[in-house]
Amino acid sequence: MRKVVILLFLIGSFKLSVSQELDCKVTINSTQIAGTDKRVFDAMQTAIYEFMVTRKWTNETFKIEERIDCSILINITERIGADEFRGTLQIQARRPVFKTSYNSALLNFNDNDIVFKYTEAQPLEFVENTYLGNLTSILGFYAYLVIGLDYDSFSLNGGTPYLQKALAIVNNAQSSGYQGWKAFDSNNNRYWLINNMLDATFVSMREAMYNIHRKGLDIMADNKDAGRAVILESLVELKKVHQVKPLSFSLQVFFIAKADEIVNVFCGGFPDEKAKVVALLNEIDPTNSNKYTKITTCQ
Numbered sequence: 001m002r003k004v005v006i007l008l009f010l011i012g013s014f015k016l017s018v019s020q021e022l023d024c025k026v027t028i029n030s031t032q033i034a035g036t037d038k039r040v041f042d043a044m045q046t047a048i049y050e051f052m053v054t055r056k057w058t059n060e061t062f063k064i065e066e067r068i069d070c071s072i073l074i075n076i077t078e079r080i081g082a083d084e085f086r087g088t089l090q091i092q093a094r095r096p097v098f099k100t101s102y103n104s105a106l107l108n109f110n111d112n113d114i115v116f117k118y119t120e121a122q123p124l125e126f127v128e129n130t131y132l133g134n135l136t137s138i139l140g141f142y143a144y145l146v147i148g149l150d151y152d153s154f155s156l157n158g159g160t161p162y163l164q165k166a167l168a169i170v171n172n173a174q175s176s177g178y179q180g181w182k183a184f185d186s187n188n189n190r191y192w193l194i195n196n197m198l199d200a201t202f203v204s205m206r207e208a209m210y211n212i213h214r215k216g217l218d219i220m221a222d223n224k225d226a227g228r229a230v231i232l233e234s235l236v237e238l239k240k241v242h243q244v245k246p247l248s249f250s251l252q253v254f255f256i257a258k259a260d261e262i263v264n265v266f267c268g269g270f271p272d273e274k275a276k277v278v279a280l281l282n283e284i285d286p287t288n289s290n291k292y293t294k295i296t297t298c299q
Contacts, residue, residue, distance in 0.1 A: 021060065021147060023067035024052040030076045041076065043120045048072065048139065051124045057143050058162070068150045069094045069103060072142070074114065083119045088112050089138070093146040095153050095213065099221035104213060105257040106149045113180030113189055114138065128165065131172040138180075141169045141190055148197075152206055153213035166194045188249045196250040204241050205254060208234040212258070217265075228269055232277055235262070235284075242284040251284065259288040267298035 026049040030041040052072070070093040078086040089111040094103035116135035126136040144166035148159030170191055173181040180189045196202050211234040220227035241251055266277050274295050281292045 021057050021062050022052050023069050025071040027073045032077050033079050040120050044118050047124055070146050084117045087114045089114045091142045095150055098218035104217055108257045115178055134178045137169055137173050141166050152209045156210045170194055192249055201244050202241055202250055204237045208238050239284055255285045259291050263291050266295045
């Protein structure tokens, strides 16, 4: 279904070049590390970039213009040893909106449990069902997560096969000794990110991802009112998740990516829509209440 929709997006294009799935920008920030040859971080950035964009993550054939837009920022905060580093990782992903130049955010997540080994000029090895190292497991996890979210936005639960691959990486890393892979490490880590997404409790959240994008944003170029109505209905469905898991980590991740976009969408809404969506969002996402109050006054 994703391929069919993207084909419609790109109708009129005659480019025949094929590529891998991810168009991933990679940045390594090592400003906090003093007295270290910066060439190792340049090499690290190149190696991670090539790992993300040259590896074949699915069985699909993507044209260059169909690749999934994402970015990774790794902030190195400590050099633990000669080849071991500690830091944080921010992953962002976006998908195009039909008949517009606008890209809608799918994910904007900060992972604070990043510790990995990297040796310059040593290939980054990855085997899907085997844990070989923390760096490639983290990168593989986020590659499959991004692909899964993208597919979910084009077809209902279309990303399940890739989300399950991300889950398998989490399961294979349980005995690694590194943080972020286990339930008891934290309540907002990679373990919970993927386990919640595949849990039946959060089915309304994945349905909302599909409806907001495919039935909402993608039709707004032709009918803003109809698209906005679908988005409002989808947000109402998210209340089911909130009622079972109030202020859950997964809803927080969802709204970190979507809050600003929701404000922009409903700035053009009818007065009754604005009142309803602000009351709803203040209940299920109070963290961003300052943003949502703008809906009542913007045009």
